[in-house]
Amino acid sequence: MPANLPPQYFEAEKRFRAAKEPEEKIAALEEMLAIMPHHKGTDRLHAVLRQKIAKLSQEAERKLATARRAGFYISREGAGQVMLVGPANTGKSQILAALTEAMPEIAEYPFTTKTPGLGMMKLEDIQIQLVDTPPMGYKEVRVLLSNALRSADLIAIVIDLSLEPTNQVEAALQGLRDARIEPLTDDETQLTPGSYPRRMLIVGNKNDLTDSSKNWERLRSQYAKLFPLVSISAREGRGLEEFGRAIYQTLNIIRVYTKTPGSKADLTDPMVLEKGSTLEQAAEALHKDFYQNLKYAVVWGSGKYDGQRVSKGHVLRDGDIVEFHI
Numbered sequence: 124m125p126a127n128l129p130p131q132y133f134e135a136e137k138r139f140r141a142a143k144e145p146e147e148k149i150a151a152l153e154e155m156l157a158i159m160p161h162h163k164g165t166d167r168l169h170a171v172l173r174q175k176i177a178k179l180s181q182e183a184e185r186k187l188a189t190a191r192r193a194g195f196y197i198s199r200e201g202a203g204q205v206m207l208v209g210p211a212n213t214g215k216s217q218i219l220a221a222l223t224e225a226m227p228e229i230a231e232y233p234f235t236t237k238t239p240g241l242g243m244m245k246l247e248d249i250q251i252q253l254v255d256t257p258p259m260g261y262k263e264v265r266v267l268l269s270n271a272l273r274s275a276d277l278i279a280i281v282i283d284l285s286l287e288p289t290n291q292v293e294a295a296l297q298g299l300r301d302a303r304i305e306p307l308t309d310d311e312t313q314l315t316p317g318s319y320p321r322r323m324l325i326v327g328n329k330n331d332l333t334d335s336s337k338n339w340e341r342l343r344s345q346y347a348k349l350f351p352l353v354s355i356s357a358r359e360g361r362g363l364e365e366f367g368r369a370i371y372q373t374l375n376i377i378r379v380y381t382k383t384p385g386s387k388a389d390l391t392d393p394m395v396l397e398k399g400s401t402l403e404q405a406a407e408a409l410h411k412d413f414y415q416n417l418k419y420a421v422v423w424g425s426g427k428y429d430g431q432r433v434s435k436g437h438v439l440r441d442g443d444i445v446e447f448h449i
């Protein structure tokens with residue numbers, strides 16, 4: 124045992140032991156390597172950890188290749204990625220069809236969708252990627268689906284309002300918990316260590332059917348405090364605008380329009396930033412030159428008055444127009 128390993132090393136080692144995915148194991152090992160002092164006594168341990176990382180990297184590569192082949196490796200496009208998940212037959216594919224150009228298979232029987240389906244949904248002047256997924260609890264795809272869901276910007280739990288809602292929501296939440304995905308909350312102490320906190324909302328679909336209003340009330344009384352909720356009929360095209368608004372709000376984003384000095388603002392192609400972003404963060408997202416050389420900016424919208432000069436720490440708001448000066 125090499126001497127003088129600091130306590131942080133053993134904490135990272137504990138994380139390594141607890142980790143289930145190769146990516147997490149690699150991260151813990153890299154931390155251990157960074158913490159470990161370099162001298163003769165640690166040479167061997169160094170080599171052992173490096174070897175482990177190399178092996179795990181190969182494993183991660185193989186997993187990724189499998190996911191790609193099966194259509195579960197979904198590259199993110201647009202201003203946000205929203206995954207439609209839930210029990211079988213609740214209308215996830217119908218929603219994708221209603222809101223995008225995609226033409227997924229829709230059928231009366233459960234377990235129709237076997238691999239994810241993608242489409243782009245227009246929300247005012249931005250595009251959101253919608254992803255239709257196979258039903259949760261479909262065991263052939265569980266691992267691949269879990270991995271895909273962990274990187275979603277928003278998980279939309281879709282349930283059928285003609286049926287009792289609680290069981291459906293709980294089944295979906297349990298499926299997500301099995302994938303170690305938990306609802307994102309403001310209170311981080313609520314989260315299980317090693318879990319993947321994600322933003323979530325609940326969609327009650329088929330609100331055109333009998334009993335749907337009774338079930339909607341039930342759903343609201345039980346979950347309104349925990350999740351944003353929306354009632355729709357994908358088949359009849361009802362509530363789709365509200366659904367879009369709920370997605371936009373829950374994604375927690377703002378749109379910022381840029382303007383070059385002396386010309387008009389480009390109001391067609393906003394930058395999309397996380398809510399609460401500062402001018403400096405906007406500059407960073409735009410281009411590294413802007414970030415490095417930013418002197419100040421002029422803002423229309425969130426300033427006290429239009430055309431106000433603001434500093435790097437200024438918090439931007441949805442719809443702001445920004446003119447960067449470098």
Ligand SMILES: Nc1nc2c(ncn2[C@@H]2O[C@H](COP(=O)(O)OP(=O)(O)OP(=O)(O)O)[C@@H](O)[C@H]2O)c(=O)[nH]1
Nearest residue numbers: 211212213214215216217230233234235236357358
């Ligand atoms: N009445 C009504 N039926 C709907 C609505 N949305 C979907 N359906 C019907 O519900 C059935 C299932 O729809 P799908 O979109 O295939 O459901 P899914 O959740 O993708 O199903 P899986 O892929 O098996 O998980 C089909 O018969 C649809 O026509 C709706 O808003 N109202």
Ligand SMILES: [Mg+2]
Nearest residue numbers: 215216235236
């Ligand atoms: Mg489907």
